[in-house]
Amino acid sequence: MSTAPILAAEGIGKRFGGFRALSDVSVAFEPGSLTSIIGPNGAGKSTFFNVLSGAFPPSEGRVRYEGRDITGLPQHRFAHLGIAKSFQITNLFPQLSALENVRIAGQAMRSRFDMWTKRETIAELLDRAEALLELVGLAARRHEIAENLAHGEQRSLEIAVALACDPRLLLLDEPTAGMSPEEARAMMDLILKLNEERTVVLVEHRMKLVMGISSRIIVLHHGQLLAEGSPDAIRSHDEVRRVYLGQTV
Amino acid sequence: MVERSATAGPPARTRPGGPAAIGAAYDFVDRHRVAIAILFLIVLPWLTPYKALAVNILIYGLFAMGFNLIYGYAGMLSFGHAALFGLGAYGCGIPIAKFGIPWFLALPTGVAVAGLAAVAIGWFATRSRGIYFAMVTLALSQVVYYIVFQMVWLTGGEDGLRGVSVPALDIFGLELSLLDPTAKYYLILIAVALALWLFSRILQSPFGAVLEAIRENEKRAAACGYDVNRTRWAAFILSGLFSGLAGALYAIHLSIVPIETLHYFTSAEVLMMTLLGGMGTFFGPFVGALVYILLQDVVTVVTVHWQLVVGILFVVLILFFPRGIWGSLLHWLRP
Ligand SMILES: Nc1ncnc2c1ncn2[C@@H]1O[C@H](COP(=O)(O)OP(=O)(O)OP(=O)(O)O)[C@@H](O)[C@H]1O
Ligand SMILES: [Mg+2]
Numbered sequence A: 001m002s003t004a005p006i007l008a009a010e011g012i013g014k015r016f017g018g019f020r021a022l023s024d025v026s027v028a029f030e031p032g033s034l035t036s037i038i039g040p041n042g043a044g045k046s047t048f049f050n051v052l053s054g055a056f057p058p059s060e061g062r063v064r065y066e067g068r069d070i071t072g073l074p075q076h077r078f079a080h081l082g083i084a085k086s087f088q089i090t091n092l093f094p095q096l097s098a099l100e101n102v103r104i105a106g107q108a109m110r111s112r113f114d115m116w117t118k119r120e121t122i123a124e125l126l127d128r129a130e131a132l133l134e135l136v137g138l139a140a141r142r143h144e145i146a147e148n149l150a151h152g153e154q155r156s157l158e159i160a161v162a163l164a165c166d167p168r169l170l171l172l173d174e175p176t177a178g179m180s181p182e183e184a185r186a187m188m189d190l191i192l193k194l195n196e197e198r199t200v201v202l203v204e205h206r207m208k209l210v211m212g213i214s215s216r217i218i219v220l221h222h223g224q225l226l227a228e229g230s231p232d233a234i235r236s237h238d239e240v241r242r243v244y245l246g247q248t249v
Numbered sequence B: 001m002v003e004r005s006a007t008a009g010p011p012a013r014t015r016p017g018g019p020a021a022i023g024a025a026y027d028f029v030d031r032h033r034v035a036i037a038i039l040f041l042i043v044l045p046w047l048t049p050y051k052a053l054a055v056n057i058l059i060y061g062l063f064a065m066g067f068n069l070i071y072g073y074a075g076m077l078s079f080g081h082a083a084l085f086g087l088g089a090y091g092c093g094i095p096i097a098k099f100g101i102p103w104f105l106a107l108p109t110g111v112a113v114a115g116l117a118a119v120a121i122g123w124f125a126t127r128s129r130g131i132y133f134a135m136v137t138l139a140l141s142q143v144v145y146y147i148v149f150q151m152v153w154l155t156g157g158e159d160g161l162r163g164v165s166v167p168a169l170d171i172f173g174l175e176l177s178l179l180d181p182t183a184k185y186y187l188i189l190i191a192v193a194l195a196l197w198l199f200s201r202i203l204q205s206p207f208g209a210v211l212e213a214i215r216e217n218e219k220r221a222a223a224c225g226y227d228v229n230r231t232r233w234a235a236f237i238l239s240g241l242f243s244g245l246a247g248a249l250y251a252i253h254l255s256i257v258p259i260e261t262l263h264y265f266t267s268a269e270v271l272m273m274t275l276l277g278g279m280g281t282f283f284g285p286f287v288g289a290l291v292y293i294l295l296q297d298v299v300t301v302v303t304v305h306w307q308l309v310v311g312i313l314f315v316v317l318i319l320f321f322p323r324g325i326w327g328s329l330l331h332w333l334r335p
Helices: A045-052 A075-081 A098-107 A123-135 A151-163 A181-194 A207-211 A231-235 A238-243 B020-031 B033-046 B051-071 B081-099 B103-125 B130-150 B181-204 B206-216 B218-224 B228-254 B264-277 B284-302 B306-320 B325-333
Strands: A007-016 A019-029 A034-038 A060-065 A083-086 A169-173 A199-203 A216-221 A224-229 B168-171 B174-177
Touching (some): A007 A045, A034 A045, A034 A207, A075 B218, A083 A151, A098 A123, A151 A169, A207 A231, A216 A231, A216 A238, A224 A231, B020 B033, B033 B051, B033 B181, B051 B081, B051 B181, B051 B284, B081 B130, B081 B264, B174 B181, B206 B218, B218 B228, B264 B325, B284 B325
Parallel strands (some): A019 A224, A034 A216, A169 A199
Antiparallel strands (some): A007 A019, A216 A224
16 A cells, blocks of 8 residues: 655756756655665765755756645745755854744744734744744753854754744754764654654765664665665665675665 | 844843943843934934934934845845935925925825835845845936936926925924924924834834844745745835835925935945944944934035045944944943
């Protein structure tokens, strides 16, 4: 029995000038799944991620979300469709407090051109932002400006900001980038928890980190789909083992 | 009178090692920025050499505040705001001078004309960024300049629009002469005070928060679900309305509309005032207008090359106080 995929990439290709970063990648993501996209540095993971999340359109191919063609849709429409993302390089509102970072992200779902209401009177936005900070473990740091947070805290704040639009599909590009091993493990626990209520697509180049939590793994290499399958199938995949030569898979 | 309202910030921080009184003063000024600004403007005419100068400060301060909405709060450097100021002036002056329409209808007409111009100019300009944005606004404002320049029959062309005479206002049976500079100042202050209050309200609104977010990180704002270009466009139109109000008041103040209101030098002046006072601060534009206009007034007495002297002083001030005068003061007081 197969359910309709929540997100599907069909024959995605991407060229940057003369350089081909992706060619003919087709994958589908099941609702409720936790899929990890892995591959060595420069494999094209972020490029694929950016196409899926609407940062730029592919050169070839289509992206479908809940059956609807979303290829080339402007970036700001994605959040309203229920697709949220976090960036590989921390991407926050640096001079705003942690709380305001999350509050403003949530506000996009309801008040974009309201020039009259006093913002602090919209209590549910503040309450929700507080709850999300609590969830990612930043409640005590709510009044600190984003720039002053430690790196690991900023990565957690990214997640809270992404969650603010209450997405059905959460796209995360290396959420553990630059984190210590303990922090990375805590992040994986959090992602597993988030997956209970939504579909998650996770980009990660450290294979070991995602093996335990993913329902499925996609391996990119030189811009091509090298393998896909369950963590066990990927572990014993010959080509994947060759690409990750010297690492215990 | 601070760039961000304290709403989402910490309650009251104390400055490490510094007196808590400074932090308290800062919070007080922040919370009552509109009232304090209006109080200051109420006493202003008694501090300037003569009343007409105070009227200029008031009007240019309002213009710079409107400009600051997109420059200081949304990070867009417009080099064409003279078009919005000037069209506000002509839009108010023409109905009075050519059609004998009463001031209370002409004033909103001026604001509306500037608003419509901002809709059009903003539609083109907000598609571009940085220096391209500045160039598009400059080019379009030059188009406006030449159109107004050519339409002599309506605008007076090079000589400016004459006969914008509003000698007296009849407010609910109360006759107030505009020939009396003090009465004129306080009447204009009523409009400016309303604008200040509205402006503060907009900054505190959800829309004001979106402007901050876009200035901080456009890419993240788009990923959150904000249509960045439309938000910038809306901000440009708002800015045009405030600038247009300043222009309309200027027409009534001078009784004529000089073509120079549309000149790109006026765009440069409002930028200089905003920078002098402090971009992205609530009251900075008024401080900038005050300093710029006082300097100009003092230096003109000494030399005809006042632009050179004011220009040099401007460069020196900006070198030593890159946040502007009011901006530096706030930064220094900030807990
Ligand atoms: N905007 C761009 N212009 C030109 N080349 C690009 C651009 N973005 C990515 N590339 C190239 O495309 C290739 C794939 O890059 P991508 O960022 O997708 O890799 P990645 O798998 O995410 O790597 P990493 O693990 O280091 O994040 C790289 O060779 C990169 O140099
Ligand atoms: Mg990457």
